[in-house]
Amino acid sequence: MKITVVGIGYVGLANAILLAQNHSVTLIDIISDKVDLINKRKSPIQDTYITEYLEAVKLDLHATTDQNIAYKDAELIIMATPTDYDPATNFFNTKSIEDSIDKILKINNTATILIKSTVPVGYTESLKLKFNIPHIIFSPEFLREGQALYDCLYPSRIIMSNKLKDGKKLAELFVQGAIKKDIPILYTDSNEAEAIKLFSNTYLAMRVTFFNELDTFALKHELNTKQIIDGVSLDPRIGDYYNNPSFGYGGYCLPKDTKQLLANYKDVPNNIMQAIVDSNETRKDFLVEELINTKAKIIGIYRLIMKSNSDNYRESAILGIIERLKEKNVDIIIYEPQISQDKLEGLPIIKDLNDFISKSEIIIANRYHPELEKAKEKIYTRDISNKD
Numbered sequence: 001m002k003i004t005v006v007g008i009g010y011v012g013l014a015n016a017i018l019l020a021q022n023h024s025v026t027l028i029d030i031i032s033d034k035v036d037l038i039n040k041r042k043s044p045i046q047d048t049y050i051t052e053y054l055e056a057v058k059l060d061l062h063a064t065t066d067q068n069i070a071y072k073d074a075e076l077i078i079m080a081t082p083t084d085y086d087p088a089t090n091f092f093n094t095k096s097i098e099d100s101i102d103k104i105l106k107i108n109n110t111a112t113i114l115i116k117s118t119v120p121v122g123y124t125e126s127l128k129l130k131f132n133i134p135h136i137i138f139s140p141e142f143l144r145e146g147q148a149l150y151d152c153l154y155p156s157r158i159i160m161s162n163k164l165k166d167g168k169k170l171a172e173l174f175v176q177g178a179i180k181k182d183i184p185i186l187y188t189d190s191n192e193a194e195a196i197k198l199f200s201n202t203y204l205a206m207r208v209t210f211f212n213e214l215d216t217f218a219l220k221h222e223l224n225t226k227q228i229i230d231g232v233s234l235d236p237r238i239g240d241y242y243n244n245p246s247f248g249y250g251g252y253c254l255p256k257d258t259k260q261l262l263a264n265y266k267d268v269p270n271n272i273m274q275a276i277v278d279s280n281e282t283r284k285d286f287l288v289e290e291l292i293n294t295k296a297k298i299i300g301i302y303r304l305i306m307k308s309n310s311d312n313y314r315e316s317a318i319l320g321i322i323e324r325l326k327e328k329n330v331d332i333i334i335y336e337p338q339i340s341q342d343k344l345e346g347l348p349i350i351k352d353l354n355d356f357i358s359k360s361e362i363i364i365a366n367r368y369h370p371e372l373e374k375a376k377e378k379i380y381t382r383d384i385s386n387k388d
Contacts, residue, residue, distance in 0.1 A: 001173070002026075004074040004111075006100050008034040008063065010045050011116055011141050012080030014148035017053050018177040020061035027063040028070035038063035049149035071107040076170070079115045080141075085256035090263045092120055092256070101131060109133070114170060116141050118197055118257060121264050124161060124190035137162045137170065138190045140197035145251060154180040161193035198264070201257040202276060207242050208249040209279040215245035215382055216286050226384045245382040247287060247366045248280045250317035255280075284317070288324040291364065291380065299325060300360025301334045302372065302379075304344070313339075318366050322347070333359055 001023045005016040008029040016025045029035055034044045039062055041054045053059065064070055071077065081096035097117055104113065112135045115124060124138040138161040143151045158174055160167040171185050188196070211229060218225040225245060233240040249255065258280075262273045291299060301322060304313035313319070313336075325332055326345075334349045335356040342349055350356040357363065357375040365372060365381040372379055 001075050002073050003076045003078065004028060004070045005078045005080055006070075007080040007082070007096075007117075008038065008044060009080060009082060010047060010050075010145055010148040011143055012078070013038075013043070013045065013050060014047070014143060014152045015078060015080065015116060015141070015174075016061060017050060017057075017059060017149055018152040019173060020059040021057065021177050023173070024060045025062075026070050026074070027061065028065065028067065029063065030065060032065055035063040035065055047146055047148055049147070049153070053149060067103055068107060071104050071111070074108060074111045076173075077104055077108075077111045077113050079113060079117050081117055082252075083117045083119060083256075085259050087259075090259075092118070092123075092260050094119055094123060098127070098130075101127065101136075105131060105133070111135075112137065112166060112170070114139055118253070118260075119194055120260055121191055121194045121198065123194060135166070137167060138193050139170070140193055140200075142197075142200065153178050155183055157184040157186060159186045159188060159193050159196055161188055161190035163187040163189075198257050198261040201254050202261045202273065204242065205249045205254045205258045205280070206272065206276050208246065208254070209276055209283065211243045212245050212248065212283045212382075213279060215384075216283065219290070225382075229384070244385040244387055246317060247321055247364075247382065248283045248317035250315050250319070252315060255315045280317075281320070284320045284324060287382070288321060288328070291321075291325065291362070292328055292330070294362055294380075296330075296362040298331045298333065298359060298361045300356055300363040300378075301332060301336075302356075302363050302365040302369075303367070304334065304336045305338065316366075318364075321364065 003019055003023050004026045005012045006028055008027050012027065016027050019025050027038055037044045043051045043054055079097050079100060081100060083092040083094050083097065086093040097115065101113060104111065115136065115138045124136055127136050128134060140159055142156055155178060158171050160171045167187055175183055214228060215225045218228055229243055232238055233243055258277050262277055265273050301318060304316055304318055322332060332347050333356065334344060334347055335353060336349055337351050339349065353371060360378060362380055363372065363375060363378045365379055368381050368383045368386055
């Protein structure tokens with residue numbers, strides 16, 4: 001099959017590599033640097049499996065910025081463009097999807113369009129009406145940044161919003177490229193598939209906020225957070241996973257997906273959805289007060305990235321901490337070796353760890369790293385398990 005994937009982000013690239021093991025795949029992006037890297041078999045994002053597969057696995061894969069090349073003969077076009085949450089409209093910004101579909105239909109109006117971008121509930125059906133085409137299918141992705149290809153090769157489930165022959169054929173494409181066997185497959189309607197994505201991520205966000213609020217309680221009452229979490233997690237219905245306290249949920253998916261689901265709850269009675277979003281902000285407010293109470297005059301920020309094996313810090317929880325500290329007129333320095341600039345919003349970025357440690361009176365770290373051991377007396381972290 002000739003397949004085109006729109007967008008060289010972690011979703012688009014991971015799915016393209018998965019499918020290119022058995023099919024002819026073209027990646028299209030407006031950023032020529034990303035296209036050039038893919039054609040040189042280099043990854044533009046940090047992901048161990050993506051890097052290894054590009055370098056060592058035989059793939060029928062090439063990238064382009066040319067729409068005619070990408071769309072003309074494609075039988076399947078997968079949309080993996082970003083849909084950032086727009087606070088002004090209280091909705092996902094889906095313009096990139098609609099602009100791409102408009103361009104696709106001028107070149108190729110017979111290809112099946114599979115949306116992997118995260119969208120509001122009801123969006124796929126609205127596209128069918130807007131463009132007057134029936135062959136648009138939604139299939140949510142459940143990929144982690146830094147482990148996106150691994151999650152494609154070993155998927156927890158495949159959900160396809162088409163119960164007919166076309167949906168089953170598409171699901172088989174993803175099964176064919178995976179290493180995991182006996183993958184659960186669920187065929188649903190499009191509205192339900194869209195809701196599954198948003199509710200899944202909101203549940204994960206709820207779990208983060210629950211254990212963060214547990215940790216806040218323990219801190220206020222001078223209790224041992226780890227002992228409480230260990231005891232709570234022994235209940236098999238709760239489980240010992242996704243329970244490590246942090247500065248809040250962040251990253252590309254959870255903040256925007258929780259807010260979008262909340263927006264979809266307009267005129268629908270709810271308490272939990274609003275509480276999840278509010279709790280994430282309350283957590284940061286509390287931790288900043290804790291930091292201010294240390295009376296430290298120079299606070300060091302250890303890493304902007306959310307977690308290990310990631311090169312991305314968009315919507316990172318630490319950014320909310322930094323924003324609040326700036327309002328308190330605290331001197332802030334940042335250690336982040338993965339970015340090239342010398343400043344972030346006027347704050348100095350230090351690339352040398354020893355220099356950073358010596359200048360910081362207290363160092364806050366969302367996730368602990370062994371290289372901080374030499375400065376452990378300065379470290380403020382809520383990472384009690386040393387895991388993401």
